[in-house]
Amino acid sequence: xxxxxxxxxxxxxxxxxxxxPILHFLAFGVMxxxxxxxxxxFTHDGxxxxxxxxxxxxxxxxxxxxxxxxxxxSSGIGEALSYELAQKGVKLILSSRREQELEQVRERCLxxxxxxxxxxxxxxxxxxxxESHKGCADKVLSHFxxxxxxxxxxxxxxxxxxxxxxxxxDKALMDLNIIGQLSVTKAILPHMTARKEGxxxxxxxxxxxxxxxxxxxxxASKHAMLGYFxxxxxxxxxxxxxxxxxGPVKSEIVINAFGNKLDAPKFKDDHSAAERGPSFCMxxxxxxxxxxxxxxxxxxxxxxxxNLAMFLMLMYQWAPLLTVWIKKKVYGDERVESxxxxxxx
Numbered sequence: 001x002x003x004x005x006x007x008x009x010x011x012x013x014x015x016x017x018x019x020x021p022i023l024h025f026l027a028f029g030v031m032x033x034x035x036x037x038x039x040x041x042f043t044h045d046g047x048x049x050x051x052x053x054x055x056x057x058x059x060x061x062x063x064x065x066x067x068x069x070x071x072x073x074s075s076g077i078g079e080a081l082s083y084e085l086a087q088k089g090v091k092l093i094l095s096s097r098r099e100q101e102l103e104q105v106r107e108r109c110l111x112x113x114x115x116x117x118x119x120x121x122x123x124x125x126x127x128x129x130x131e132s133h134k135g136c137a138d139k140v141l142s143h144f145x146x147x148x149x150x151x152x153x154x155x156x157x158x159x160x161x162x163x164x165x166x167x168x169x170d171k172a173l174m175d176l177n178i179i180g181q182l183s184v185t186k187a188i189l190p191h192m193t194a195r196k197e198g199x200x201x202x203x204x205x206x207x208x209x210x211x212x213x214x215x216x217x218x219x220a221s222k223h224a225m226l227g228y229f230x231x232x233x234x235x236x237x238x239x240x241x242x243x244x245x246x247g248p249v250k251s252e253i254v255i256n257a258f259g260n261k262l263d264a265p266k267f268k269d270d271h272s273a274a275e276r277g278p279s280f281c282m283x284x285x286x287x288x289x290x291x292x293x294x295x296x297x298x299x300x301x302x303x304x305x306x307n308l309a310m311f312l313m314l315m316y317q318w319a320p321l322l323t324v325w326i327k328k329k330v331y332g333d334e335r336v337e338s339x340x341x342x343x344x345x
Contacts, residue, residue, distance in 0.1 A: 034318075041310035045282055046290050047303040058296035064089030067144045071127065071184060072154030074101035076251035077203060080288035081151065086113040086120070088292065093140050093147070095125040096154060127154050127180030128172075137187040146195070147188050149295065152181040153203040155221070157253045159339070160260035162216040169258050170217045177221035182228065192239055199240040201295055202229050206247045206309050210316045210323070213336055217258075226301075233300065240298045244291055245313070247305025248281040282306060 037048055044051050068085055072078040074096035082092055086109035094102045094109075102122045109120050121143050125136050140147055155177040160169070185200060192198030207215060208222030226243050233241040258264070287304050294302040303313050308330065315323040 037314050042307055045306040050302045053297045054293050060088040060292040060296040062296055066148040067091045067146055068149035069093040069147050070151040071095045074098045077284050077287055078153040079105050080284035082109055084288045084292045086115055091119040093121045093123050095123045097126050099124040128175050130183040133183045133187040149199045150188055151201045157257040158215045158218040159257045164260040166261050168262050173217045173258055174221055178224045196238040201242045203244050206245050206305050208245055210312050213332055214339055242294050243301040245303045246287050247309035249284050249287050250281045251284055
């Protein structure tokens with residue numbers, strides 16, 4: 001018995017002895033990966049894989065001739081993405097509730113690209129009018145005969161405390177940010193599945209990964225989008241899915257955000273401490289250019305943000321409890337208190 005124990009101990013010792021260099025190598029690799037990612041968080045505005053594809057991958061020229069349907073195309077990321085895709089030769093369907101603004105976006109798309117009048121279709125649409133989405137999809141297919149890319153971009157943000165927010169606001173925000181997106185997707189999905197090809201691009205948010213204070217329902221809707229289409233990707237091998245998590249972007253998203261009631265007045269985007277300062281935001285144009293890279297290379301999920309936002313995204317995957325503590329200490333508590341004061345004025 002003692003001999004057998006000695007043999008087992010000897011074999012185990014030899015295995016450990018030969019494993020140590022491998023374990024050291026793996027630990028060194030993990031440390032280098034951590035250092036590179038953290039460094040890039042403060043020097044770049046996209047995740048590591050996205051930055052590599054921006055340098056060495058497809059630049060979007062491979063999308064020429066495809067047809068893309070963009071919701072929320074009248075402003076912000078949707079508008080900037082329309083221009084980027086138009087310059088790549090992508091034919092467009094522009095949708096939102098604001099027809100006049102869509103017409104202006106259409107004119108600029110034609111002005112700065114080689115597209116012709118027939119290549120850009122303005123299609124006004126209300127995401128919460130679910131019954132109209134099938135008819136909208138039929139109009140799109142009647143005009144272009146196909147849809148290669150659907151960009152689920154429309155939506156509204158939120159600025160309110162959860163305890164003060166009416167259930168009507170919660171429902172309206174979820175209806176717009178997730179149910180409306182699913183309705184449009186389901187309207188065009190039979191066409192994509194019949195062709196056995198298609199690409200659905202979902203504009204989520206960093207708060208879809210790291211919950212954001214003052215935006216509880218908005219965070220929930222963006223988590224729902226990532227969860228739904230993440231699972232959808234496993235079920236539909238013929239359909240490509242790209243989930244995009246942008247950080248703060250210079251746009252009218254704060255001005256148009258939901259308050260605690262449906263009839264609450266619009267917010268003033270004064271970049272106070274309760275909001276996002278200009279140095280923390282990226283331009284919609286830069287965000288759109290990186291989205292094109294993600295679409296052209298069919299990346300499953302990309303993070304488009306910089307500085308503290310990217311650092312928190314990375315840390316939340318590795319150490320969620322520590323990240324929550326850091327977030328509260330660095331700016332979360334201050335942002336909540338600042339918002340309270342702004343509501344008293």
